[in-house]
Amino acid sequence: MSFDxxxxxxxxxxxxxxxxxxxxxEPIAFPHKRRIRDGDVCNSRLVHGSLHSGTHVDAPxxxxxxxxxxxxxxxxxxxxxxxxxxxxxxxxFELIGPDDLRRHAAAIEHADFVAVRTxxxxxxxxxxxxxxxxGPGFAADAADFLLEAAPILRALAIDTVSAAxxxxxxxxAEFHRRMLGxxxxxxxxxxxxxxxxxxxxxxxxxxxxxxxxxxDADGAPCTIYGLRP
Numbered sequence: 001m002s003f004d005x006x007x008x009x010x011x012x013x014x015x016x017x018x019x020x021x022x023x024x025x026e027p028i029a030f031p032h033k034r035r036i037r038d039g040d041v042c043n044s045r046l047v048h049g050s051l052h053s054g055t056h057v058d059a060p061x062x063x064x065x066x067x068x069x070x071x072x073x074x075x076x077x078x079x080x081x082x083x084x085x086x087x088x089x090x091x092x093f094e095l096i097g098p099d100d101l102r103r104h105a106a107a108i109e110h111a112d113f114v115a116v117r118t119x120x121x122x123x124x125x126x127x128x129x130x131x132x133x134x135g136p137g138f139a140a141d142a143a144d145f146l147l148e149a150a151p152i153l154r155a156l157a158i159d160t161v162s163a164a165x166x167x168x169x170x171x172x173a174e175f176h177r178r179m180l181g182x183x184x185x186x187x188x189x190x191x192x193x194x195x196x197x198x199x200x201x202x203x204x205x206x207x208x209x210x211x212x213x214x215x216d217a218d219g220a221p222c223t224i225y226g227l228r229p
Contacts, residue, residue, distance in 0.1 A: 009204070011157075011196050011224040012055035013124075019054040020128040020194075023166040028053040052219045057155075057211050058163075058191040060180045062218040063173070067181055067188070070217045077190070078209040080113035080155060083226070085200050090118040090136035093167045097138075098145035108150045113157070113207045117197040121159040124194075137165030143178035147187065155209070157192040157224075195224060205229050 013019070021027050028049030034040035052058070057078075060067030086104040088096055096116065101108070108114050123131045137160060146153060156163070156179065163179075164172020181188035192209065204226035211222040 007228040009199055009226045009228065011199050011207075011226050012222060013194065013196050015054040015221055018128070020124060020132040020161055021050070021053065022162045022164075023133055025050060025132075051212070051214060051217055051221065052162075052193075054221055055192070055194050055196065055224060056219055056221045057209060058176065058180060058193065058219045059217065060186075060188045061216075062191075063177045063180050064182055066184050067186075069215070070211050070220045071213050071215045077154065078211065080207040080209075081205070082111050082152070083113035083115065083204050083207040084108060084111040085115040085117055085197065087117050087119075090120060092130070092134040092136070093165055094136040095139040095165060095168060095171060096136065096142055098141055101142060101145055101149070105149050108146070108153070110152065111150055112152050113155045114146070114150060114153060115157040115159075115195065115197055115200060117159050117200070119159070121196070121198060132161055133166050135160040135162070135165055137168060137172045138163050138175040139168075140171050140174035140178065143175050146189070147178070153189050155190040155192055155207075157195045157197070159195055159197040160193070162193050163191050192222070192224065200226065202228060 017029055019028055030045045033046050034044040036043055059070040061069045084107050088100045118136050120135050179189045206227040208225045209222050211220040214220055
């Protein structure tokens with residue numbers, strides 16, 4: 001069977017010098033090391049900044065010292081066949097709680113990949129300062145609801161800079177801990193942040209996440225593809 005590349009839709013942003021960081025974190029940068037226009041033999045750039053920049057995936061190691069790193073996860077951990085998207089409109093500093101998600105219980109019950117679209121990404125290009133510092137995020141107890149309501153869930157995506165709101169860091173940290181697992185053997189759900197959910201305009205039959213496999217990394221920038229029917 002031939003594969004039609006038109007069926008693929010990219011759901012991740014380009015990574016660049018203008019990528020908004022989380023809060024007042026250090027921006028990622030790509031300085032030139034060599035440039036042909038400067039007389040060098042080739043073009044070459046460096047990378048400076050956080051692995052949690054732009055569209056990225058959090059590994060369980062992010063909040064647990066003894067949990068798996070990105071490079072320790074099997075390839076199957078990044079492939080999904082039951083993806084759904086739910087709209088949960090939120091504005092500055094607002095938290096997504098169990099009541100926001102409960103109305104979508106039927107949709108997420110059999111999903112292995114859930115994308116939560118808040119709409120806050122509308123500020124990403126026009127007001128990156130607001131996007132970085134004033135975004136909504138998840139309340140800690142939203143994790144408990146998701147883990148119970150979605151028994152086969154393996155990844156959760158959101159269109160904000162982080163699953164944590166910068167103004168509610170403690171809530172966001174606890175949400176991360178509950179979703180990513182606290183110790184070996186715990187169930188964990190990958191968190192995929194700063195995802196371009198504006199491109200999710202129709203159902204997908206599969207989702208593919210391709211992270212940068214940095215050894216022992218607690219997270220990594222990634223490219224995400226949705227496969228149309």
